[in-house]
Amino acid sequence: MIKYTASTHIHPDLLVDPFWVDSLSKVSPEHTHDFYEFFILSEGQCQHIVNGTTQHLRPGCLVFIRPHDIHRYEPEGTQDCRFLNSPCRSAVIEEAFAYLNEQKYAQGLLQAPFPQIAMLSQLEMTEMIRSFERIMMLSTVDKKKARVYAKGLIIQILTQHFFALETMEEPVLPLWLEHAISKMQLKENMNCGLHALYELSGRSVGHVNRAFRQYLNQTPTEYINQLRLNVAKNLLLTTELRVLEIALEAGFENVSHFYHQFKKFYNQAPLDFRKNATMNKESLLP
Template identity: 75%
Template sequence: MIKYSEAGHIDPELLANPFWVESLSQVSPEHTHDFYEFFILSEGTCKHIVNGEVQRLKPGCLVFIRPRDTHKYEADGDGDCRFLNISCRSSLIAEALAFLNEEEFAHGLLDPPLPRIAMLSQLEMAEFFRHIERFRMLSDIDKVKARIHLKGVLVDTLTRYFFSPETTERPELPLWLEHAISKMQLKENLNQGLRALYGLSGRSAGHVNRAFRQYLNQTPTEYINQLKLNMARNLLLTTELRVVEIALESGFENVSHFYHQFKKFYHQAPLDFRKNAQVNRLLQ
């Protein structure tokens, strides 16, 4: 049995080591470790075999692994998957649980035979990735700030997604909502915004709004803004387009509104985001 140690995998000043696993071809065979870890699927599906049991995972599944857990990953059919892994030193988790000071919650997280799984919405996933991306950026600049940021993210993650006695997945999307969401990825629909979403759903605006709250824990406007911001982010990273052009290409009719929304979500102005990403690539 392979056993990984925090001494060999996690910087003692940063307390955590986040990294992307792009394919199941990159994963380790069955293993355990003396540290904690979170991992979250962003694309595809997989079978997570942990402590002799099988957990079938899909995008949005956030898993909390304890040091005693033994696990591995396998393909679920012919597909592949991509996920973000965050290895955490035991001292970091112990400090977070001591700060929360909720004994029953700690037992519910650490004692069950299988690790807990939370299900994040698309918006929640994007927010989680953004926080980890900021931690990685700060890690190259100021380890103290990076560590403080990480601790805040960890406490928020534990309380927001794992505090309930039993973490359960949200119900499956109804077919009409899944269809509307998939079609909203198309540029012509995204540019039309709510009008296109309501038309694609074939339901009243009130019905659609309630469904978004029930199944996605967000409003239709929040969902559409996130799609537009994701497109803008990708254009900033992969093109040399001016910010004004990116705003229009992403479906924002008002450039000032685009600046405000982008900075609110990513905590950086668009040009600063592009420059910081370029610096990080050079440092890697």
């Protein structure tokens, strides 16, 4: 059994030391560690095998790992995934619990048999990723500010996303919803959008909408936009197609709507995204 330590995974001057994992091919085998960690799945799907059980993760899942947890990641079908991993020193988590002064709350999170999962909306996920990336930036210029910012962020995460979870079990997707989501990965269904989703579900529109809010914490429209934006992002990075062609290929009939959604999600226009990604890639070349 591999056991990672804070001394090797967290900079000595930091409390939280986030980093991106771009593919399951780069994850560690089954392991444990002497620190806490949060991780956010931002793209794709995967299986999280932890303490002898399997958690099915999808974009927006925020997982709170305790030091005693034993876990690894496995592919979900043929999909790869990307997630932001944030190792946290035990001291910063313990100080946060002490500050909150809620013993029952802390016990619920720490003594549960499996790590708790909070399901973030698309907007919540984007904002939280930006917060962890701010720590990454601050750690390169002012580690004291990075430590202060990290303390506030940890308390915010615990109170906003885990406070009500200590007595809840992870919601399990109904089979019909899991089937519909799986089939929506196909291009022809994704391009058909809501019509295909409702047809695949075999449920009423109201039922589907309520299920998406209950289990995925987002609307069907937000989910489909996220699928299409992932396709558009990959096309921007891997092809020289024009923005109009990419918008149509990703299922957006209105280019203006595509621009609006892309900029809202990635905080930059499509061509700026492609240009910046190319510049970053070139800067890494020897």
